[in-house]
Amino acid sequence: MVSPLYKTGILGEPVTMLIAVIAGIAFGYILISVGMGNSRKISAVFYGEDWSVMKIMFSAVVTTMLLTYTSFYFGLLDINLVQLANVNLAAVISGGLIFGVGMAIGGYCPGTSIAAAVTRKIDSYIFIGGFFVGLWIFAANYPLVSRYLYSENLGKLTLSDIFGLPYGVMALLVVGVALITFFFLEKFEGKIYRRPVLSENNA
Amino acid sequence: MKKSLLTRKTLVIVAVVWGFALAVSGVINGNQALTAPDMKELQDTVMKEKISEHALNCWITNQRSDFLILEFAKTNQCSTRFGNFPGYSCVHEKALNNPKWMRNALQKIDKQLIVFGETAEQSLDATAKFKMHGYAVRMLDRTESLEFTQDPIQTRQPVFKPVQSSQATPVTAPAIVTDAPPSEEVEEEEGC
Numbered sequence: 001m002v003s004p005l006y007k008t009g010i011l012g013e014p015v016t017m018l019i020a021v022i023a024g025i026a027f028g029y030i031l032i033s034v035g036m037g038n039s040r041k042i043s044a045v046f047y048g049e050d051w052s053v054m055k056i057m058f059s060a061v062v063t064t065m066l067l068t069y070t071s072f073y074f075g076l077l078d079i080n081l082v083q084l085a086n087v088n089l090a091a092v093i094s095g096g097l098i099f100g101v102g103m104a105i106g107g108y109c110p111g112t113s114i115a116a117a118v119t120r121k122i123d124s125y126i127f128i129g130g131f132f133v134g135l136w137i138f139a140a141n142y143p144l145v146s147r148y149l150y151s152e153n154l155g156k157l158t159l160s161d162i163f164g165l166p167y168g169v170m171a172l173l174v175v176g177v178a179l180i181t182f183f184f185l186e187k188f189e190g191k192i193y194r195r196p197v198l199s200e201n202n203a
Numbered sequence: 204m205k206k207s208l209l210t211r212k213t214l215v216i217v218a219v220v221w222g223f224a225l226a227v228s229g230v231i232n233g234n235q236a237l238t239a240p241d242m243k244e245l246q247d248t249v250m251k252e253k254i255s256e257h258a259l260n261c262w263i264t265n266q267r268s269d270f271l272i273l274e275f276a277k278t279n280q281c282s283t284r285f286g287n288f289p290g291y292s293c294v295h296e297k298a299l300n301n302p303k304w305m306r307n308a309l310q311k312i313d314k315q316l317i318v319f320g321e322t323a324e325q326s327l328d329a330t331a332k333f334k335m336h337g338y339a340v341r342m343l344d345r346t347e348s349l350e351f352t353q354d355p356i357q358t359r360q361p362v363f364k365p366v367q368s369s370q371a372t373p374v375t376a377p378a379i380v381t382d383a384p385p386s387e388e389v390e391e392e393e394g395c
Contacts, residue, residue: 073237075237166234175218
């Protein structure tokens with residue numbers, strides 16, 4: 001049995017949708033459990049105060065990468081069928097900037113805002129409203145912006161393609177980069193800036 | 204605190220060891236799985252579904268545009284037989300083992316593929332591989348040898364690049380597929 005199970009036809013659409021819903025709920029639960037439903041904690045990453053977000057995201061990337069390539073080397077996953085988005089440089093750079101600014105201002109990314117909304121955080125409702133407005137503006141201007149956004153299409157690229165290294169070697173390098181990053185994050189966390197703590201009377 | 208530190212150290216060691224194991228797999232096998240999939244069953248299906256050269260000639264003569272022809276060449280020359288058909292492409296057989304090519308070329312194909320190589324074995328291997336990836340694919344049975352009854356009309360742009368012209372050209376590195384038009388219903392038409 002080779003995955004992706006949906007693409008190889010082993011799982012039908014209803015079962016795939018059900019799995020997606022269950023995985024989504026589990027993902028949301030984990031996000032809240034690790035504090036990613038708190039906008040102050042998320043925005044703290046931009047001040048160098050608390051780098052939990054980066055650590056969580058990098059850990060998730062490394063874990064997924066190790067499992068993906070292990071499955072591939074053991075013949076359990078057809079890597080050619082794994083969905084990859086095209087690398088559109090203009091879209092990635094401008095999208096990243098807008099996303100980063102939105103995240104720094106609002107303290108959420110789309111996923112964490114939904115998770116926070118479940119815990120009845122009022123700021124997350126406003127954030128969700130904001131990204132729907134953003135979506136509408138993008139959709140309304142799509143013919144205009146798409147010409148610019150999709151002008152630098154590099155195709156479906158992986159780090160392995162770029163560096164010309166086998167997947168396994170690239171995986172080891174990414175593990176190394178992650179560990180070095182973790183080391184420096186730990187070293188400088190909270191030492192660059194620390195927000196003043198409000199007393200109970202001031203809050 | 205001590206327990207937390209121990210857990211962290213354990214996770215770091217696990218990640219590094221795991222990474223090294225993957226790196227060794229990568230050095231030994233490149234970007235190929237260590238365990239090759241069993242293709243026997245797929246090859247049997249391919250043999251049952253193969254299309255004759257005569258039938259394919261008829262499709263081209265009838266100007267059908269709901270299929271693509273893909274030739275895999277081992278040496279540096281492609282055959283010239285289907286060079287005039289707009290949906291014909293010639294790709295080096297190494298492309299079959301190139302995940303980047305497979306990823307970029309295959310995801311947008313929504314037409315039936317007719318695949319063949321230089322030898323019957325190569326045709327079978329290539330077709331079975333496409334079948335494994337879930338594509339509507341048939342192997343061209345080249346035991347017959349029929350010429351075109353007329354020149355096919357070039358109405359569409361080729362799907363694979365590099366595409367061979369009507370003259371034999373050297374096989375170059377495989378490249379990215381462009382958008383394919385929407386598929387049409389494929390009729391099982393063996394005769395003209």
